[in-house]
Amino acid sequence: MDDGSDSKRREKIMDDIVKLLTESLDISPVDLKASTNLVEDLAIDSMQLYEFVIDLEESYNIRLPDELLEQIVTIDDIVNLVMKLTSE
Amino acid sequence: MQDKEERMSAALVRIFENVLLTEELSLSQGYFSDLSIAEMHTLTAIGPYEAKTMTNTAAILGITTGTLTVAIDRLVKKGYVERRRDDKDRRVVRISLTRNGKLACRMHGKFHKVLAKRILEAYDSSEQDMLLTLVEDIDKYMASSVTKYEDKNNTESIRKTAAAVAKDKRRRKEDG
Numbered sequence: 001m002d003d004g005s006d007s008k009r010r011e012k013i014m015d016d017i018v019k020l021l022t023e024s025l026d027i028s029p030v031d032l033k034a035s036t037n038l039v040e041d042l043a044i045d046s047m048q049l050y051e052f053v054i055d056l057e058e059s060y061n062i063r064l065p066d067e068l069l070e071q072i073v074t075i076d077d078i079v080n081l082v083m084k085l086t087s088e
Numbered sequence: 089m090q091d092k093e094e095r096m097s098a099a100l101v102r103i104f105e106n107v108l109l110t111e112e113l114s115l116s117q118g119y120f121s122d123l124s125i126a127e128m129h130t131l132t133a134i135g136p137y138e139a140k141t142m143t144n145t146a147a148i149l150g151i152t153t154g155t156l157t158v159a160i161d162r163l164v165k166k167g168y169v170e171r172r173r174d175d176k177d178r179r180v181v182r183i184s185l186t187r188n189g190k191l192a193c194r195m196h197g198k199f200h201k202v203l204a205k206r207i208l209e210a211y212d213s214s215e216q217d218m219l220l221t222l223v224e225d226i227d228k229y230m231a232s233s234v235t236k237y238e239d240k241n242n243t244e245s246i247r248k249t250a251a252a253v254a255k256d257k258r259r260r261k262e263d264g
Contacts (some may be wrong), residue, residue: 047119050194054136054187063137066194066201 006083013082016059017075024051034076060086100226107203108254109261114199120192122166126251128196130159131168136190139172139182168192 018032025048031041038044044052053064056078062085072078112125120128133148134140146156160183163169168189174180185193208216 046195046198047191050191050198054190054194066197 009086010079010083013079013086014075017056017078017082020052020055020059021075024048024055032075034074034079036075037073038075039073056082062086105254105257108251109258110203111199112254112258115196119195123168123192125254127159127163127166127168128192130156130163131185131189131193132196134169134183134185134189134193136185136193139184141174142181142183145183163189 014034018029021027021032021042022029025042025044027042036042038049049069053069056062057064060082062082064081064085068081072081108125111128115121115123115125115128123131130145130149133145142153142156142160146153149156151159160169160171164171168186169183170186171181171183174182208219211219
């Protein structure tokens with residue numbers, strides 16, 4: 001896959017994540033950047049995180065068990081993880 | 089030696105009762121207070137991913153498919169489980185978790201992980217390894233004891249008794 005389609009994929013995943021997070025946390029999309037920290041910036045709790053994760057799993061037909069979630073700090077980490085899991 | 093045996097025996101019983109009690113209390117005070125511990129364990133046996141058969145799930149829980157059917161009826165009514173016929177073999181019924189069921193299952197998994205984390209974090213890495221070896225040895229010994237005594241006809245009622253012990257302990261605590 002070339003760099004152009006990779007960056008398009010990344011953009012699409014970022015858009016989907018922003019959409020899911022704004023819906024489940026009831027916040028404005030402008031508050032969300034790649035560097036946004038889920039716990040420190042968004043104060044996301046376990047319940048909200050799992051709601052988001054379950055929707056993300058269904059949207060992309062992937063599995064995000066706790067072992068993988070432990071590596072996630074920022075929105076960019078989620079984008080990278082989804083990129084990796086959908087290209088496997 | 090006598091004293092050590094007594095301490096070991098008392099600690100084992102207390103751990104068993106208190107783990108169940110902590111689970112029950114955390115459930116009754118949390119987001120999923122309409123679920124019993126047995127129901128939560130049924131959701132965990134189904135798991136958040138692919139649909140399972142009734143036979144498979146009953147085997148994981150150590151109960152009969154008849155008992156599981158009653159439990160699943162209730163969980164369907166409460167909106168945590170859905171039933172559907174297998175696409176390839178219409179005689180087979182598959183059960184899976186709804187979005188709410190997945191949420192409950194994952195939150196409960198988190199509860200168990202946090203419990204283990206809190207116990208382990210009091211020790212350094214080599215102590216943790218030692219503790220895990222000892223606990224896993226006890227686990228293996230208890231599993232072999234169950235096999236020795238197991239009688240297919242009464243395993244289910246014994247498991248029910250275990251759940252009743254936790255309930256009774258909670259009642260006693262509430263009564264002061």
